[in-house]
Amino acid sequence: MDFDLSDDQRLLQDSLAKLLKDKYGFEQRKAYLKSETGWSREVWAAFAELGLLGMPFAEDDGGLGYGAVETMIVMEQMGRALTLEPFVSTVVLGGGFLRHGATPEQRSALVPMIAEGKLLMAFAHTEQQSRFDLHDVATTAKKDGDGWVIEGRKGVVVHGDTADQLVVTARISGGRRDRDGIGVFLVPANATGVTRRGFRTSDGQRAADISFDAVKVDAAAELQGGLALVERVADETIAALGAEAIGCMEAAKDLTIDYLKTRKQFGRPIGSFQSLQHRAAEMMVCLEQARSMAMLAAMMASERNDDERRRNMRAVKVEIGRNARFVGQQTIQMHGGIAMTMEYAGGHYLKRLTVIENMFGDMDHHLAALSDEGGVFVAA
Amino acid sequence: MELRFTDEERAFREEVRTWIDANLPAETRERMASGRTPTKAMQVDWQKRLYAKGWAVPHWPVEWGGQPWSAIKRFILSEEIQSTPAPTPLGFNANMLGPVLIAFGTDEQKKHFLPKIANLDLWFCQGFSEPGAGSDLASLKCAAKRDGDHYIVNGQKTWTTLAQHADWIFLLVRTDPGAAKQQEGISFLLVDMTTPGITVRPIITIDGAHEVNEVFFDDVKVPVANLVGTENRGWDCAKFLLSNERTGQARVGASKERIRRLKLIAKQTPGGAKPVMEDPRFRSRLTDVEVQLKALEMTTLRVLADENRALSQRKPNPASSVLKIRGTELQQAISELYVMAAGPYGLAAPHDPEADGRNEPDVAADWQTLAQATYFNWRKQSIYGGSTEIQKNIMAKAFLGL
Structure with missing residues (x-):
């Protein structure tokens, strides 16, 4: 039992913190938001230089062989800075599918490009009817000689507008909501028949609505693992997003505490009022409970027992969601009007936290599923 | 970072489990499993067994009956005791007075008292709160005046838990009413409850239980040798005592046991068309509490890992303040789930043969008659040991700098 970071992990944390301090002030972020891609290619290159983009891949594949704890460290820092770059889409999601579902040949072709910052990925999964059910897939993949023809439409593909490679779920067999018969395909974003319409997400990031109109891919495009692969990568992503939420909450809490100390009303700092002190203390309780769950997630991400991993990740998603909502909302309430403005960072944390809350299953989704699966503490 | x-440690957990199974008397096990508190005899018998095994006060120094264990190992023992459930060693002795004596007591006091309180030969109760000194503990008035080799104690304590069982009481008294600061005129005394002039009067709480008492002191003579630490510096002992309770207060092991038992009960309890457990709303509420409890378990482990460090490397950990606040909230939430599971049969109060004048079985199952009583009783948890509001005051000051 040990919750400390190793020296190397601390070094990683410090290096990224320093990089983001230089390149990701709130004003700099505003400029990235306004740019054509909606994020910074320069920062992306700096991430590559720092080794972040090859982090989770095996050394044999051209990566650093880091684990979920390192991902947690990185995501927490990114959450603090409210970064906009496609790290989750490319490294956590795309990387997850490659690590767990791709052949060594595919990995040796793609991983070095990702690590160098030259290849962007996105996960094209959500459909209009599917909501949060990972097994609800209407898009189809039909055998066509040696290859496949993909037909369907995916919405809210985060960073799908700039991705080079898409990971697409499509039904090979069975009914729309069957757990069996789901295929996972690597589809180049410039393949014939792929049409993308980019849009902004509510927190200012980018996404795309993507149609697949008789898109032909060859046999090697299919990743191995079906729904189990999707669930595994989704769980790793829940862990990563959870850590990002911790970073957001931590920064929001710090900003709020600073404000309570400096903002004066009725001739004294508003932090001298007990009602606000108690709410600030409650924020801290929420943050610590959420942080505990982010740590649990990091340690559970590599759990071999699928059922155990799934149930713990559901608990993580619920608990971080609950606490994030409180911290995000109270950041605005305790600041007052200033945090309602686009010009101030405070409100942007709530926005990002709300987006995270609604990715890969909201609280109700996971609570209901966890409840059906027997809860957290199964009989000893 | 390593969670496993x-x-x-796993082997030790097995050893503890096996030993408890072999040594916990059947009546004690049965009573604890039904959700009741142990009787005095059960508590004493069990603590003596633990002491003989070397497990009553593992957190004390080895020379006083402790174990050279890691904080994790101590946690495993305590979690197994809670999740059996078996009685936990009496907190007043093992967690409050013991460490104070070890830190502030004279050699004579240590030699005389420590073995007796570890083995529960002497049952101590805590004389801190007064009618006018609750959250504002330092405003206490109960006075001790020096008279030769004795202090003469006059005043009143209240909310004195299990004073009816106690052989001795540890007491905060005012020895210097003229001190510049309230905190500066207080002393820490040990008092034999059989001393003339002490009256214990029961307070019956809303659940009908006799758990707490008022204790009155009328010219009670206490030998000066029973002063712990320095005269007028008793506040140091009190602060030390209150800050010593950290991971214990979350009682995660006990809550996990209550959740597991509730799941079994709710599966067997009819809820109209289906058992209560199959009502998705009830089940979802229960799962929601479980999720929060999981987070609290992780927070507890984080605090423990911190306690495992050398003292010099420890930093004040905000996670420890979370334990009391969320730990008590969750215990209360679980007690509410029991009330919901019990439903209409939860209206039946436990049958009291003495008051009712006849002896007959309860109308409802044991757990049902206890559900509301426990729920009422456990409202106390967010009040005692520093209320939730006091905890938040402390957090705002110590960690947030407000």
């Missing part, structure tokens, strides 16, 4: 227990 080591092989040695």
